[in-house]
Amino acid sequence: MMSINAAVIDLKRLELLADGNTPTHALDARAKVLVTFVFIVCVVSCSRYELTRLIPFFIFPTVLIALANLPALFVARKIALISPFVLMVGLFNPVFDHTDLYQIGHITITGGWISLISLFIRSLLTVGAAFILIGTTGFAAVCQALERLGIPRIFTVQLLFLHRYIFVLADETSRASRARELRSCGKKGFGVVSFSSLVGHLLLRTWHQAARIHTAMLARGFVGQFHARRQSRFGVVELCYLLSWSSLFIALRLFDITGTIGKVVTGIIP
Amino acid sequence: MSHHIVEVTHLQHIYPDGTIAIKDVSFCITHGESVAIIGANGAGKSTLLQHLNGCLEATSGQIRIGDTPLSKRTLPDIRRTVGMVFQNPDDQLFMPTVFDDVAFGPLNLGLEGMHVEKRVTEALTQVGAGHLATKPPYHLSGGEKKRVAIATVLAMTPDILVLDEPTSGLDSFARRQIMSLLKEFHHTKIFTSHDLDMVLDICQRTIILHEGAIMADGPTGEIFQNDDLLATCHLEKPFALQGCPGHSRDTDATKP
Ligand SMILES: Nc1ncnc2c1ncn2[C@@H]1O[C@H](COP(=O)(O)OP(=O)(O)O)[C@@H](O)[C@H]1O
Ligand SMILES: [Mg+2]
Numbered sequence: 408m409m410s411i412n413a414a415v416i417d418l419k420r421l422e423l424l425a426d427g428n429t430p431t432h433a434l435d436a437r438a439k440v441l442v443t444f445v446f447i448v449c450v451v452s453c454s455r456y457e458l459t460r461l462i463p464f465f466i467f468p469t470v471l472i473a474l475a476n477l478p479a480l481f482v483a484r485k486i487a488l489i490s491p492f493v494l495m496v497g498l499f500n501p502v503f504d505h506t507d508l509y510q511i512g513h514i515t516i517t518g519g520w521i522s523l524i525s526l527f528i529r530s531l532l533t534v535g536a537a538f539i540l541i542g543t544t545g546f547a548a549v550c551q552a553l554e555r556l557g558i559p560r561i562f563t564v565q566l567l568f569l570h571r572y573i574f575v576l577a578d579e580t581s582r583a584s585r586a587r588e589l590r591s592c593g594k595k596g597f598g599v600v601s602f603s604s605l606v607g608h609l610l611l612r613t614w615h616q617a618a619r620i621h622t623a624m625l626a627r628g629f630v631g632q633f634h635a636r637r638q639s640r641f642g643v644v645e646l647c648y649l650l651s652w653s654s655l656f657i658a659l660r661l662f663d664i665t666g667t668i669g670k671v672v673t674g675i676i677p
Numbered sequence: 678m679s680h681h682i683v684e685v686t687h688l689q690h691i692y693p694d695g696t697i698a699i700k701d702v703s704f705c706i707t708h709g710e711s712v713a714i715i716g717a718n719g720a721g722k723s724t725l726l727q728h729l730n731g732c733l734e735a736t737s738g739q740i741r742i743g744d745t746p747l748s749k750r751t752l753p754d755i756r757r758t759v760g761m762v763f764q765n766p767d768d769q770l771f772m773p774t775v776f777d778d779v780a781f782g783p784l785n786l787g788l789e790g791m792h793v794e795k796r797v798t799e800a801l802t803q804v805g806a807g808h809l810a811t812k813p814p815y816h817l818s819g820g821e822k823k824r825v826a827i828a829t830v831l832a833m834t835p836d837i838l839v840l841d842e843p844t845s846g847l848d849s850f851a852r853r854q855i856m857s858l859l860k861e862f863h864h865t866k867i868f869t870s871h872d873l874d875m876v877l878d879i880c881q882r883t884i885i886l887h888e889g890a891i892m893a894d895g896p897t898g899e900i901f902q903n904d905d906l907l908a909t910c911h912l913e914k915p916f917a918l919q920g921c922p923g924h925s926r927d928t929d930a931t932k933p
Pocket of ligand 2: 722723724764841
């Protein structure tokens with residue numbers, strides 16, 4: 408189990424990736440946000456028993472990781488972190504859903520299992536796309552892009568603060584749990600009692616720390632607007648990027664490419 | 678220039694939990710002065726400083742920066758004039774890299790591209806932290822964080838510099854560096870410190886705060902000669918004035 412501290416530093420590393428200087432990084436953030444949005448809509452709108460149509464969508468994260476020079480293993484590990492949560496959500500699908508869908512020999516595969524796998528693949532794809540967006544763009548730039556796309560500022564600033572507060576909470580957590588660990592001398596540290604008081608303290612401390620950081624931001628002229636350092640505009644390159652990816656995603660969503668290829672192949676080989 | 682005057686009248690601050698941190702404080706600091714605010718732990722120094730750029734709201738009393746009284750409406754202007762370095766650098770550093778953090782202020786001031794980069798590089802060089810630019814702030818040591826925190830404020834070119842314990846936790850080399858930096862800053866500067874030798878070296882004027890009230894306000898030299906006053910306020914004479922030969926020679930040698 409990774410310590411909280413290491414997890415936070417890992418998250419911050421994702422943010423640092425956005426400082427890269429590949430052509431993908433240099434694209435206007437709005438194009439990247441829109442492409443990611445179309446991607447997520449196409450993936451999520453697939454039916455709950457869909458499997459084959461989802462597979463070709465992996466081309467997007469694969470190509471972007473290669474183009475943007477992101478550390479593939481690192482991104483994969485980040486995405487893997489969420490799999491327990493997804494499994495928890497989909498855990499009861501096989502129990503409740505007994506629709507027979509496939510028959511392989513004597514084994515009947517029920518709709519429950521298929522929908523669990525489908526849910527799993529869809530979450531891998533969407534979370535992966537979101538991570539890649541942050542890793543190639545940076546959170547501040549994403550929020551700025553949302554604002555320039557017409558999302559009201561009050562939402563984008565909320566989003567930014569939420570993102571900051573996750574770090575603040577995690578920092579405080581790692582400090583407090585270290586202090587408890589060191590002083591409990593290898594024992595359980597009075598178990599639940601000290602733990603619950605630690606959680607209470609933690610929330611208060613996070614609250615105060617967040618307030619202090621907000622003060623520091625105000626003291627440096629913050630007026631509810633984040634400035635991304637990269638200056639960019641929505642040009643021809645961005646338009647091509649947006650149109651080509653979007654039309655690919657929509658085509659993948661509307662036509663069952665894998666199925667067609669499969670039929671063609673099985674049709675050729677009788 | 679009258680716009681660099683800091684005037685505090687009958688300031689009182691009571692925290693929500695009922696702690697009376699500042700009782701009734703009044704002083705006026707004119708342009709170009711460097712003033713130290715000293716006092717024991719919990720005397721209310723940090724609380725007082727945080728009023729100067731509106732980070733805390735006074736329970737009663739008034740603050741004027743130049744001709745402008747501090748109020749909600751004038752706050753953005755006042756924050757541009759008064760640069761504030763907090764006691765804990767972790768409160769001040771929040772961006773993914775040191776460079777981004779120092780650039781945060783200038784970007785908010787509306788600067789762009791090259792100008793921002795120039796400001797940031799200058800500020801980092803001034804505090805001797807140029808080599809840290811690409812590092813994430815959470816990887817820095819305590820002293821390095823402190824220096825970067827000072828750079829974040831210098832990058833905004835304030836007219837009045839307010840620092841809360843600028844040299845606490847620094848090694849002696851970094852301390853010297855910050856001291857000479859402060860000496861070079863010719864506008865108004867106000868700071869708190871437990872480093873009384875530094876106070877003696879940099880500030881002509883000293884204000885002693887004790888349990889939220891001003892106990893003394895006057896020339897640094899005179900105040901440090903008053904043994905009774907220092908004792909009641911739980912302060913100790915700086916080494917340079919204790920007649921300890923090694924130390925006094927040391928300080929003399931560094932004075933111009
Ligand atoms: N947020 C707070 N809520 C309640 N009391 C506070 C708060 N911050 C500081 N205090 C109290 O106010 C007094 C002055 O604190 P401070 O200004 O930080 O002192 P210092 O001179 O050491 O900087 C102390 O007694 C402290 O306990
Ligand atoms: Mg203090």
